[in-house]
Amino acid sequence: MKARPSASPLALVLIFAVLCTGVLRLGAEELRTVIAGQAVISAEVPDGVRLSMGYADAVAITVARESPFIQGVEIELKSPQAALALPGALAYELWRRVEPLPDKNRFAYEGNRILVQPLMARAGFVIQVPTRKDHALKSGPFATVIPTVAEVKDFPLVFKLLPVTKGIPPELESAQFQVRVRPILTDEGALRLVLRYPEGIPRAPVSVFIDDRRLSEGRPFDGKETFTLKAGSHALRLYSDAYRDESRSFVIEQGRVLELVIELQDTMPLLVIEAPDSALVSLDGQRIDHAQKASFAVEPGEHVVSCRIGDYSVTRKFSAYRGKTYRVVLSVELQVQESP
Numbered sequence: 001m002k003a004r005p006s007a008s009p010l011a012l013v014l015i016f017a018v019l020c021t022g023v024l025r026l027g028a029e030e031l032r033t034v035i036a037g038q039a040v041i042s043a044e045v046p047d048g049v050r051l052s053m054g055y056a057d058a059v060a061i062t063v064a065r066e067s068p069f070i071q072g073v074e075i076e077l078k079s080p081q082a083a084l085a086l087p088g089a090l091a092y093e094l095w096r097r098v099e100p101l102p103d104k105n106r107f108a109y110e111g112n113r114i115l116v117q118p119l120m121a122r123a124g125f126v127i128q129v130p131t132r133k134d135h136a137l138k139s140g141p142f143a144t145v146i147p148t149v150a151e152v153k154d155f156p157l158v159f160k161l162l163p164v165t166k167g168i169p170p171e172l173e174s175a176q177f178q179v180r181v182r183p184i185l186t187d188e189g190a191l192r193l194v195l196r197y198p199e200g201i202p203r204a205p206v207s208v209f210i211d212d213r214r215l216s217e218g219r220p221f222d223g224k225e226t227f228t229l230k231a232g233s234h235a236l237r238l239y240s241d242a243y244r245d246e247s248r249s250f251v252i253e254q255g256r257v258l259e260l261v262i263e264l265q266d267t268m269p270l271l272v273i274e275a276p277d278s279a280l281v282s283l284d285g286q287r288i289d290h291a292q293k294a295s296f297a298v299e300p301g302e303h304v305v306s307c308r309i310g311d312y313s314v315t316r317k318f319s320a321y322r323g324k325t326y327r328v329v330l331s332v333e334l335q336v337q338e339s340p
Contacts, residue, residue, distance in 0.1 A: 028110040031095055033058040033160050035102045039181035043067040043255035048074070048182025055083070055090060055172055058160035059179055060102035066152050068228065069255040071135040072184035073150070074143070075159050078124040080175035087121030089165045089172070094129070094146070096154040111158065114148045119161070128184060129157070137184065189252035191234070192226045192259040197243075198266050204242030206264070210234055226257065242266065244323060268297035269320035271305075275330035280308045298326075 035058055037051035042064035051059055061073060075094075083090060098111035115127075126143040129150050137145045150157060161177065191210070197203050208216040208225075211234055215227055231254040238246040243264040252258060273281055273290035281288045283298070283305050298320050306315040307330040318326055 027112065028097070028099075029113055031098065031109040031111050031113075031158065031160075032107055033109070033158070034107065035060050035104050035158075037179075038062065038102060039179075040064050041070065041073055041181065041183045043069045043183055043185060046183060046185060046255060048180055051179045051181070052176045053161065053179055054176065055161055055168065056163060058102075058158050059181065060098070061155065061157040061159065061181055063152060063155050067183075067255070068190075069185050069188055070183045071130065071132045071186050072137050072145075073129045073131060073157070074126060074180075074182050074184050075129070076124065076126045076180040076182075077119075078178040079119070079122070080172075080177060082169070082172040082175040083119070083177070084121050084123065086165075086169070086172060088118060089163060089168065090119040091162055091164045092117055092119055093158075093160045093162065094127075095158040095160065096148075096150050098156050098158045102156055102158060109158070114150070115146055118164070136186070183255075185255040187231050187254060188228055189231050189254055190226050190228050190257045191236075191250065191252060192224055192257050193236075194224050194259060194261040195238075196261065196263045198264060201242075201266060204240060206238055206240045206243065209237040209239070212237075236260070238262065238264075240264075244270075266297070267322040269300055269322060270295055270325040271298050271303075271320070272325060272327045274327060275307055276309065278309060279330055281328070281330075282306045 034054075034056070036053035038060045039049040039051060040062050041048070044064075053059055061075075063070070077092070093113055094115040095111040095113050098109050100106070100109065102109065128137050128143050128145045129148070130137055130145065131150055131152070133149055135149070139145045159179070159181075193208065195206060206216070207214060210227065210229065216225070229252045231252050233249065233251050236246075236248045236250060243266055246262055246264070248260060248262070250258060250260060271283070272295040273288065274294070275281055275290060277291040279290075281290050284303055300320050300322055302317065302319055304315060304317050305328050306313065307328070308314075309330070314330070316328075320326060
Protein backbone atom coordinates (compact mmCIF):
# COMPACT_ATOMS: atom_id res chain seq x y z
CA MET A 1 0.00 0.00 0.00
CA LYS A 2 1.33 3.39 -0.96
CA ALA A 3 1.77 5.92 1.78
CA ARG A 4 -0.26 9.07 1.50
CA PRO A 5 1.81 12.08 0.46
CA SER A 6 2.36 14.44 3.39
CA ALA A 7 1.22 18.03 3.11
CA SER A 8 3.88 20.52 2.16
CA PRO A 9 4.86 23.20 4.70
CA LEU A 10 3.29 25.86 2.45
CA ALA A 11 -0.01 23.98 2.34
CA LEU A 12 -0.01 23.66 6.12
CA VAL A 13 0.51 27.39 6.43
CA LEU A 14 -2.41 28.08 4.07
CA ILE A 15 -4.69 25.69 5.95
CA PHE A 16 -3.74 27.32 9.26
CA ALA A 17 -4.44 30.77 7.79
CA VAL A 18 -7.89 29.70 6.59
CA LEU A 19 -8.76 28.22 9.96
CA CYS A 20 -7.65 31.38 11.77
CA THR A 21 -9.12 34.04 9.51
CA GLY A 22 -12.00 32.31 7.73
CA VAL A 23 -12.75 32.39 4.00
CA LEU A 24 -13.45 35.74 2.33
CA ARG A 25 -16.87 36.23 0.82
CA LEU A 26 -17.00 35.96 -2.94
CA GLY A 27 -15.75 39.25 -4.38
CA ALA A 28 -14.81 40.63 -0.96
CA GLU A 29 -11.41 42.05 -0.07
CA GLU A 30 -9.56 42.09 3.21
CA LEU A 31 -9.69 45.36 5.13
CA ARG A 32 -7.41 46.02 8.07
CA THR A 33 -7.92 49.24 9.94
CA VAL A 34 -8.62 50.90 13.25
CA ILE A 35 -12.15 52.28 13.61
CA ALA A 36 -11.73 55.72 15.20
CA GLY A 37 -15.48 56.34 15.47
CA GLN A 38 -18.91 55.54 14.10
CA ALA A 39 -21.40 57.91 12.44
CA VAL A 40 -25.06 56.89 12.50
CA ILE A 41 -26.99 58.66 9.75
CA SER A 42 -30.58 59.72 10.38
CA ALA A 43 -33.04 62.07 8.68
CA GLU A 44 -33.94 63.34 12.15
CA VAL A 45 -30.36 64.62 12.65
CA PRO A 46 -29.63 66.65 9.48
CA ASP A 47 -26.45 68.20 10.92
CA GLY A 48 -24.86 64.78 11.11
CA VAL A 49 -21.96 63.59 13.28
CA ARG A 50 -18.49 65.09 13.84
CA LEU A 51 -15.51 62.80 14.54
CA SER A 52 -11.72 62.84 14.73
CA MET A 53 -9.38 60.31 13.11
CA GLY A 54 -5.68 59.72 12.60
CA TYR A 55 -3.74 59.46 9.34
CA ALA A 56 -4.21 55.63 9.21
CA ASP A 57 -7.64 55.34 10.86
CA ALA A 58 -11.16 54.82 9.55
CA VAL A 59 -14.71 55.94 10.25
CA ALA A 60 -17.67 53.57 10.02
CA ILE A 61 -20.97 54.88 8.62
CA THR A 62 -24.30 53.21 9.33
CA VAL A 63 -27.94 54.18 8.80
CA ALA A 64 -30.30 54.41 11.78
CA ARG A 65 -33.19 53.18 9.66
CA GLU A 66 -34.21 53.35 6.03
CA SER A 67 -35.66 56.74 5.16
CA PRO A 68 -37.24 57.87 1.87
CA PHE A 69 -35.89 61.37 2.52
CA ILE A 70 -32.15 60.47 2.46
CA GLN A 71 -30.68 60.60 -1.04
CA GLY A 72 -27.03 60.52 -0.09
CA VAL A 73 -24.28 60.72 2.53
CA GLU A 74 -21.82 63.60 2.67
CA ILE A 75 -18.31 63.09 4.06
CA GLU A 76 -16.38 66.28 4.80
CA LEU A 77 -12.72 65.99 5.78
CA LYS A 78 -10.61 68.83 7.20
CA SER A 79 -6.86 68.18 7.16
CA PRO A 80 -4.36 69.36 9.80
CA GLN A 81 -1.41 71.55 8.86
CA ALA A 82 0.95 68.58 9.08
CA ALA A 83 -0.90 66.86 6.21
CA LEU A 84 -0.93 69.99 4.05
CA ALA A 85 2.87 70.12 4.27
CA LEU A 86 3.10 66.61 2.71
CA PRO A 87 1.12 66.62 -0.55
CA GLY A 88 0.68 63.14 -2.02
CA ALA A 89 1.62 61.36 1.21
CA LEU A 90 -1.88 60.10 1.97
CA ALA A 91 -4.88 58.62 0.20
CA TYR A 92 -8.45 57.79 1.19
CA GLU A 93 -10.63 54.78 0.52
CA LEU A 94 -14.33 54.09 0.70
CA TRP A 95 -15.59 50.58 1.44
CA ARG A 96 -19.09 49.08 1.45
CA ARG A 97 -20.70 45.89 2.79
CA VAL A 98 -18.11 45.72 5.55
CA GLU A 99 -18.33 42.65 7.79
CA PRO A 100 -18.40 42.02 10.67
CA LEU A 101 -19.94 45.17 12.08
CA PRO A 102 -17.17 47.72 12.68
CA ASP A 103 -15.94 47.91 16.26
CA LYS A 104 -13.14 49.85 17.96
CA ASN A 105 -11.77 46.60 19.37
CA ARG A 106 -11.54 44.83 16.00
CA PHE A 107 -8.85 45.24 13.35
CA ALA A 108 -9.66 42.74 10.55
CA TYR A 109 -12.69 43.02 8.24
CA GLU A 110 -13.77 42.21 4.74
CA GLY A 111 -15.74 44.29 2.28
CA ASN A 112 -15.83 45.83 -1.18
CA ARG A 113 -13.58 48.77 -1.94
CA ILE A 114 -15.45 51.20 -4.21
CA LEU A 115 -13.10 54.17 -4.21
CA VAL A 116 -9.44 55.03 -3.64
CA GLN A 117 -8.10 58.51 -4.31
CA PRO A 118 -5.03 60.54 -3.32
CA LEU A 119 -5.67 63.04 -0.56
CA MET A 120 -5.29 66.49 -2.05
CA ALA A 121 -3.13 69.06 -0.30
CA ARG A 122 -5.90 71.39 0.74
CA ALA A 123 -7.56 72.28 4.00
CA GLY A 124 -10.77 70.41 3.29
CA PHE A 125 -12.73 68.46 0.73
CA VAL A 126 -16.20 66.94 0.44
CA ILE A 127 -17.38 63.76 -1.24
CA GLN A 128 -21.03 62.81 -1.59
CA VAL A 129 -22.18 59.19 -1.81
CA PRO A 130 -25.62 58.68 -3.46
CA THR A 131 -27.89 56.23 -1.68
CA ARG A 132 -30.70 56.24 -4.29
CA LYS A 133 -30.57 55.67 -8.02
CA ASP A 134 -32.96 58.59 -8.56
CA HIS A 135 -30.80 61.04 -6.58
CA ALA A 136 -30.43 64.68 -7.62
CA LEU A 137 -26.79 65.12 -6.52
CA LYS A 138 -24.31 66.84 -8.84
CA SER A 139 -20.60 67.49 -8.56
CA GLY A 140 -19.52 71.10 -8.22
CA PRO A 141 -16.69 73.28 -6.95
CA PHE A 142 -17.51 72.43 -3.32
CA ALA A 143 -18.32 68.71 -3.49
CA THR A 144 -17.60 65.66 -5.62
CA VAL A 145 -20.32 63.06 -6.20
CA ILE A 146 -18.89 59.56 -6.57
CA PRO A 147 -20.32 57.46 -9.44
CA THR A 148 -21.28 54.50 -7.24
CA VAL A 149 -24.68 54.29 -5.52
CA ALA A 150 -24.50 52.84 -2.00
CA GLU A 151 -27.94 51.47 -1.23
CA VAL A 152 -29.15 50.51 2.24
CA LYS A 153 -27.95 46.92 1.72
CA ASP A 154 -24.41 48.25 1.15
CA PHE A 155 -24.08 49.67 4.67
CA PRO A 156 -22.03 49.86 6.78
CA LEU A 157 -19.60 51.98 4.80
CA VAL A 158 -16.04 52.61 5.95
CA PHE A 159 -14.11 55.77 5.08
CA LYS A 160 -10.39 55.13 5.57
CA LEU A 161 -7.18 57.16 5.42
CA LEU A 162 -3.88 55.47 4.57
CA PRO A 163 -0.28 56.51 3.92
CA VAL A 164 1.07 55.90 0.40
CA THR A 165 4.65 57.06 1.00
CA LYS A 166 7.27 56.03 3.50
CA GLY A 167 8.67 58.17 6.22
CA ILE A 168 5.60 59.70 7.91
CA PRO A 169 6.94 62.45 10.22
CA PRO A 170 6.01 62.44 13.93
CA GLU A 171 3.90 65.60 13.62
CA LEU A 172 1.60 63.83 11.14
CA GLU A 173 1.48 60.65 13.22
CA SER A 174 0.01 62.62 16.14
CA ALA A 175 -2.22 64.94 14.06
CA GLN A 176 -5.98 64.58 13.91
CA PHE A 177 -8.27 64.94 10.89
CA GLN A 178 -11.75 66.34 11.51
CA VAL A 179 -14.59 64.46 9.82
CA ARG A 180 -18.23 65.42 9.47
CA VAL A 181 -20.70 62.83 8.15
CA ARG A 182 -24.26 63.96 7.47
CA PRO A 183 -27.31 62.83 5.50
CA ILE A 184 -28.22 64.62 2.28
CA LEU A 185 -31.98 65.02 2.34
CA THR A 186 -34.46 65.43 -0.47
CA ASP A 187 -36.66 68.53 -0.40
CA GLU A 188 -39.49 66.43 1.02
CA GLY A 189 -41.21 65.42 4.21
CA ALA A 190 -44.41 63.56 4.97
CA LEU A 191 -47.85 63.98 6.49
CA ARG A 192 -49.16 61.14 8.63
CA LEU A 193 -52.92 61.65 8.66
CA VAL A 194 -54.81 60.07 11.54
CA LEU A 195 -58.60 60.12 11.34
CA ARG A 196 -60.65 59.31 14.42
CA TYR A 197 -64.18 58.28 13.58
CA PRO A 198 -67.28 58.92 15.70
CA GLU A 199 -68.19 56.02 17.92
CA GLY A 200 -71.38 54.09 17.50
CA ILE A 201 -71.81 54.53 13.74
CA PRO A 202 -70.27 52.57 10.82
CA ARG A 203 -67.23 54.10 9.13
CA ALA A 204 -67.99 55.91 5.89
CA PRO A 205 -65.75 56.98 2.97
CA VAL A 206 -63.67 60.17 3.25
CA SER A 207 -62.02 62.02 0.35
CA VAL A 208 -58.68 63.71 1.08
CA PHE A 209 -57.47 66.75 -0.83
CA ILE A 210 -54.07 68.37 -0.28
CA ASP A 211 -53.46 71.63 -2.11
CA ASP A 212 -56.64 70.93 -4.11
CA ARG A 213 -55.22 67.64 -5.36
CA ARG A 214 -57.17 64.51 -4.53
CA LEU A 215 -54.98 61.97 -2.77
CA SER A 216 -57.55 59.30 -2.03
CA GLU A 217 -60.60 57.85 -3.56
CA GLY A 218 -63.49 58.16 -1.12
CA ARG A 219 -63.05 55.21 1.25
CA PRO A 220 -62.60 54.52 4.95
CA PHE A 221 -59.06 54.97 6.24
CA ASP A 222 -57.35 52.27 8.30
CA GLY A 223 -56.58 54.69 11.09
CA LYS A 224 -53.45 56.19 9.51
CA GLU A 225 -52.08 57.04 6.08
CA THR A 226 -48.82 58.76 5.15
CA PHE A 227 -48.40 61.15 2.22
CA THR A 228 -45.00 62.32 0.95
CA LEU A 229 -45.00 66.06 0.23
CA LYS A 230 -42.63 68.86 -0.68
CA ALA A 231 -41.31 70.85 2.27
CA GLY A 232 -43.35 74.00 2.91
CA SER A 233 -46.92 75.10 3.64
CA HIS A 234 -49.90 73.01 2.55
CA ALA A 235 -53.69 72.96 2.86
CA LEU A 236 -55.73 69.87 3.75
CA ARG A 237 -59.45 69.37 3.11
CA LEU A 238 -61.63 66.39 3.96
CA TYR A 239 -64.99 65.76 2.31
CA SER A 240 -67.57 63.12 3.18
CA ASP A 241 -71.31 62.60 2.95
CA ALA A 242 -71.33 61.14 6.45
CA TYR A 243 -69.05 63.58 8.30
CA ARG A 244 -68.55 67.30 8.51
CA ASP A 245 -66.07 68.84 6.10
CA GLU A 246 -62.72 69.60 7.70
CA SER A 247 -59.87 71.90 6.63
CA ARG A 248 -56.41 72.44 8.10
CA SER A 249 -53.24 74.35 7.20
CA PHE A 250 -49.91 72.71 8.04
CA VAL A 251 -46.18 72.99 7.36
CA ILE A 252 -43.98 70.09 6.23
CA GLU A 253 -40.33 70.19 7.34
CA GLN A 254 -37.57 68.67 5.26
CA GLY A 255 -36.92 65.05 6.20
CA ARG A 256 -39.56 64.95 8.93
CA VAL A 257 -42.97 63.34 9.35
CA LEU A 258 -45.81 65.49 10.70
CA GLU A 259 -48.66 63.65 12.42
CA LEU A 260 -52.02 65.36 12.12
CA VAL A 261 -54.95 63.97 14.12
CA ILE A 262 -58.49 64.96 13.11
CA GLU A 263 -61.60 64.04 15.05
CA LEU A 264 -64.36 63.46 12.52
CA GLN A 265 -67.85 64.59 13.44
CA ASP A 266 -71.07 63.28 11.99
CA THR A 267 -73.43 65.60 10.14
CA MET A 268 -75.91 66.03 12.99
CA PRO A 269 -76.56 69.76 13.55
CA LEU A 270 -74.23 71.28 16.13
CA LEU A 271 -75.36 73.84 18.70
CA VAL A 272 -72.73 76.09 20.33
CA ILE A 273 -73.68 78.17 23.38
CA GLU A 274 -71.79 81.38 24.15
CA ALA A 275 -73.21 82.81 27.35
CA PRO A 276 -71.99 83.68 30.87
CA ASP A 277 -71.78 80.72 33.25
CA SER A 278 -74.47 82.30 35.43
CA ALA A 279 -77.00 82.34 32.56
CA LEU A 280 -79.84 79.83 32.54
CA VAL A 281 -80.02 78.19 29.09
CA SER A 282 -82.67 75.75 27.94
CA LEU A 283 -83.38 73.97 24.65
CA ASP A 284 -86.94 72.91 23.90
CA GLY A 285 -87.77 73.41 27.58
CA GLN A 286 -84.84 71.28 28.85
CA ARG A 287 -82.11 72.91 30.94
CA ILE A 288 -78.59 72.89 29.36
CA ASP A 289 -75.41 72.97 31.45
CA HIS A 290 -73.46 75.05 28.93
CA ALA A 291 -70.70 75.79 31.47
CA GLN A 292 -69.68 72.10 31.38
CA LYS A 293 -70.29 71.48 27.67
CA ALA A 294 -70.53 74.44 25.33
CA SER A 295 -71.37 72.48 22.16
CA PHE A 296 -73.48 69.42 21.42
CA ALA A 297 -75.40 67.76 18.62
CA VAL A 298 -79.13 68.29 18.15
CA GLU A 299 -81.69 66.55 16.03
CA PRO A 300 -82.56 68.13 12.68
CA GLY A 301 -85.77 70.14 12.78
CA GLU A 302 -87.40 73.03 14.66
CA HIS A 303 -86.05 74.06 18.07
CA VAL A 304 -86.59 76.75 20.71
CA VAL A 305 -83.66 78.08 22.76
CA SER A 306 -84.05 80.37 25.79
CA CYS A 307 -81.50 82.31 27.82
CA ARG A 308 -82.10 84.15 31.09
CA ILE A 309 -79.90 86.28 33.36
CA GLY A 310 -81.70 87.67 36.40
CA ASP A 311 -84.82 89.42 35.13
CA TYR A 312 -83.54 89.55 31.56
CA SER A 313 -84.81 86.72 29.30
CA VAL A 314 -84.78 86.11 25.57
CA THR A 315 -86.20 83.27 23.44
CA ARG A 316 -85.47 82.35 19.80
CA LYS A 317 -86.67 79.71 17.34
CA PHE A 318 -84.42 78.14 14.71
CA SER A 319 -84.43 75.29 12.17
CA ALA A 320 -81.51 72.85 12.40
CA TYR A 321 -80.16 71.16 9.24
CA ARG A 322 -77.58 68.40 8.85
CA GLY A 323 -73.99 69.55 8.52
CA LYS A 324 -74.72 72.99 9.96
CA THR A 325 -73.47 74.67 13.14
CA TYR A 326 -75.68 77.05 15.11
CA ARG A 327 -74.17 79.50 17.54
CA VAL A 328 -76.29 80.96 20.36
CA VAL A 329 -74.67 84.16 21.65
CA LEU A 330 -76.07 85.96 24.69
CA SER A 331 -74.57 89.42 25.19
CA VAL A 332 -75.74 92.12 27.57
CA GLU A 333 -74.48 95.59 26.78
CA LEU A 334 -74.05 98.35 29.34
CA GLN A 335 -73.78 101.86 27.88
CA VAL A 336 -72.86 105.07 29.64
CA GLN A 337 -73.87 108.16 27.68
CA GLU A 338 -72.86 111.74 28.42
CA SER A 339 -75.09 114.71 27.61
CA PRO A 340 -74.48 118.48 27.95
